[in-house]
Amino acid sequence: MDEAELSATAQDYVKVVWSATEWTDTPVTTKFLSQRLNVSAPTVSENVRKLVTAGLLEHEPYGAITLTREGERRALQMVRRHRIIETFLVTQLRYGWDEVHDEAEVLEHACSARLIDALDGLLGHPRRDPHGDPIPSPAGEVDAVEGVNLAAAAVGRWVVTRVSDADPEVLRELAALGVVVDARLTVLRPGEDGSGPRIEVDGGAPLDLPAPAASAVWLLPEARA
Amino acid sequence: MDEAELSATAQDYVKVVWSATEWTDTPVTTKFLSQRLNVSAPTVSENVRKLVTAGLLEHEPYGAITLTREGERRALQMVRRHRIIETFLVTQLRYGWDEVHDEAEVLEHACSARLIDALDGLLGHPRRDPHGDPIPSPAGEVDAVEGVNLAAAAVGRWVVTRVSDADPEVLRELAALGVVVDARLTVLRPGEDGSGPRIEVDGGAPLDLPAPAASAVWLLPEARA
DNA sequence: CGGGGAAGTTAGACATGCCTAACTTGTAGC
DNA sequence: GCTACAAGTTAGGCATGTCTAACTTCCCCG
Numbered sequence: 001m002d003e004a005e006l007s008a009t010a011q012d013y014v015k016v017v018w019s020a021t022e023w024t025d026t027p028v029t030t031k032f033l034s035q036r037l038n039v040s041a042p043t044v045s046e047n048v049r050k051l052v053t054a055g056l057l058e059h060e061p062y063g064a065i066t067l068t069r070e071g072e073r074r075a076l077q078m079v080r081r082h083r084i085i086e087t088f089l090v091t092q093l094r095y096g097w098d099e100v101h102d103e104a105e106v107l108e109h110a111c112s113a114r115l116i117d118a119l120d121g122l123l124g125h126p127r128r129d130p131h132g133d134p135i136p137s138p139a140g141e142v143d144a145v146e147g148v149n150l151a152a153a154a155v156g157r158w159v160v161t162r163v164s165d166a167d168p169e170v171l172r173e174l175a176a177l178g179v180v181v182d183a184r185l186t187v188l189r190p191g192e193d194g195s196g197p198r199i200e201v202d203g204g205a206p207l208d209l210p211a212p213a214a215s216a217v218w219l220l221p222e223a224r225a
Numbered sequence: 226m227d228e229a230e231l232s233a234t235a236q237d238y239v240k241v242v243w244s245a246t247e248w249t250d251t252p253v254t255t256k257f258l259s260q261r262l263n264v265s266a267p268t269v270s271e272n273v274r275k276l277v278t279a280g281l282l283e284h285e286p287y288g289a290i291t292l293t294r295e296g297e298r299r300a301l302q303m304v305r306r307h308r309i310i311e312t313f314l315v316t317q318l319r320y321g322w323d324e325v326h327d328e329a330e331v332l333e334h335a336c337s338a339r340l341i342d343a344l345d346g347l348l349g350h351p352r353r354d355p356h357g358d359p360i361p362s363p364a365g366e367v368d369a370v371e372g373v374n375l376a377a378a379a380v381g382r383w384v385v386t387r388v389s390d391a392d393p394e395v396l397r398e399l400a401a402l403g404v405v406v407d408a409r410l411t412v413l414r415p416g417e418d419g420s421g422p423r424i425e426v427d428g429g430a431p432l433d434l435p436a437p438a439a440s441a442v443w444l445l446p447e448a449r450a
Numbered sequence: 451c452g453g454g455g456a457a458g459t460t461a462g463a464c465a466t467g468c469c470t471a472a473c474t475t476g477t478a479g480c
Numbered sequence: 481g482c483t484a485c486a487a488g489t490t491a492g493g494c495a496t497g498t499c500t501a502a503c504t505t506c507c508c509c510g
Binding site for chain 2: 089092093094095103106107109110111112114115118119122
Binding site for chain 4: 269
């Protein structure tokens with residue numbers, strides 16, 4: 001519960017663990033963290049052990065790595081920071097939404113709580129970042145985001161509520177096609193295993209979307225948006 | 226000449242060495258750096274040795290520490306970053322000018338070159354920061370700033386061109402008295418060794434300024450401002 | 451149901467940046 | 481000029497975070 005400063009490394013670990021379960025139920029393993037954080041497996045083992053001691057993570061040997069309540073609280077602080085910074089870069093400094101991730105990754109460890117709050121105020125207390133991801137409140141509350149993945153969406157009219165920022169290349173590709181947050185589109189033919197759906201973005205021509213791109217897009221039925 | 230990333234530590238060292246000679250000719254010694262950087266003397270010895278090897282500093286043993294041409298170039302990059310960030314915090318996020326130093330101290334190591342340029346653009350390419358310190362150009366050119374120290378200024382009419390940000394407490398005190406950049410004032414009685422000057426800020430009452438506060442203020446004759 | 455490969459862990463090493471303790475150097479004042 | 485003390489350096493150690501090599505555990509598949 002204490003507010004001692006965590007190292008940038010510790011902050012990264014809890015954030016990545018939390019992020020793994022935001023949209024999917026990816027089990028968090030040593031290998032997963034090792035790939036996501038670009039460090040070797042032994043490094044993860046070592047650091048996870050320390051974070052277990054620090055009360056932020058739980059880990060059954062050879063098994064899953066999960067957040068404690070305190071770990072989740074700290075993770076949400078980092079997610080809030082990250083998304084506020086991204087929103088600032090895009091809306092105030094005209095960064096492309098595919099260019100902000102790395103910058104935010106560094107800045108989130110360097111900004112004081114006061115600076116984050118000041119940015120939040122400057123931006124008008126946004127609820128979503130430019131990708132459509134919800135921004136946790138200072139207290140750590142996250143708006144529930146319902147949505148259907150475009151790779152599995154049925155034929156019909158939809159509104160884009162979120163585009164995953166995991167792959168900047170995909171982000172650029174989708175932006176070029178007009179698939180951005182709040183865009184309206186029609187699914188003409190649903191995607192199936194391995195093949196993407198056929199869609200038509202309002203104001204554009206029908207097109208076949210590659211499966212990887214489609215799975216980065218989340219939708220709400222037009223009626224509910 | 227290469228643009229390899231310097232560690233935050235290395236960036237701090239060259240910046241502090243440069244800053245020591247910006248307004249005064251303080252000789253840069255191990256002890257000076259040790260106090261300014263809040264580390265022990267052996268730590269400074271060690272790190273200076275590394276920076277000499279890296280070609281950023283020169284150091285005659287037991288003697289003065291100076292910048293190489295390359296060291297100065299890197300120092301000016303850091304000063305530019307620091308002052309742009311401070312300007313941003315004050316003008317866009319409503320930080321008090323006595324509150325920005327520590328925040329900028331951290332951020333200057335975390336911002337990409339692109340972010341600095343974007344902030345510079347957002348601010349309209351300012352030539353001075355909120356304290357009146359000149360902002361080096363991207364190429365490392367610094368506007369020459371002439372000025373007389375208020376502690377030694379003669380009787381007459383002056384314009385404040387700069388207030389040293391070394392001591393936040395002094396900064397607050399001066400701001401409360403109306404002694405801010407671009408303020409006009411009259412020196413009624415010059416300061417002398419140990420005793421501050423008597424001044425009158427335009428629109429205010431005459432007052433005796435403590436010597437430490439006076440020595441933080443730099444002036445230009447009203448006629449030349 | 452047992453062997454083999456993938457995943458995970460342990461062990462030992464290294465780089466950076468920091469410290470204290472002990473030693474060396476330079477110099478100011480007698 | 482010599483000495484005492486401040487300043488500087490060297491030596492040795494610690495914390496964090498990283499690695500590779502070697503070993504252990506798990507579990508899937510034949």
